[in-house]
Amino acid sequence: MTCADIFKAYGEQMVDLIDLLLMPLFLKSSQDKRFVCEAAEAALMSMTSWISPSVLLPKMQPYLKNKNPRIRAKASVCFSKSVPRLGLEGIKEYGMDKLIQVAATQLSDQLPESREAARNLSLELQAFYEKSQASGLGEDDSAPAISPEAETWEAFCLSKLSALSAQAILRVTVGVPVTPKEGGISAALKEGAVPAALKEGGISVVVAPKEGGVPVATKEGAAAVGC
Structure with a gap:
């Protein structure tokens, strides 16, 4: 009898x-043999199939x-497969915010296996969250209240995660693109705007105006750079 058969036969025991x-x-599943x-x-x-996820998840999380x-990769896969078995009420009891933080952390993991498991977990959590909103369970007195700011999935992620982590989750679940920082150099370049002079380390770089495609001479002492 294999270990898999033992879990199936004895389950919660x-x-x-x-x-x-x-x-x-985890170690043996990571071997090359x-x-x-x-x-x-x-x-x-x-x-993950025969042990209660409410018992298993806290033990796997470390x-x-x-x-x-x-080991992180194998744990991520098992964790992501166990979460859906909690069901809607189980996820609310365990803590949707805790689970989304786990998914956000694993999205930046070193191995693709971990990141793929995190993507699957993120999509599962989004589906459960939107289902809870649609069914109105958030308004039930016995369930944790959901703040008005967190009515949408996007608002929930932004309220529970850092800006970068929320962006990573939303990129996976709703396809939100990465936007350039307003007022930054990236935004300026995107709009085609080039500053007249940039000073780095005390060296001035002057952008020379052009007439007919030929740079016009600048003031004495300044180095003209045609753009």
């Missing part, structure tokens, strides 16, 4: 052993910050 099994399974890797991955998938990027 394995809860007390999860802490002992997680690290070995195909047989060992496949067996460990099958065990992890069986674990591994999302492990120094080993391969």
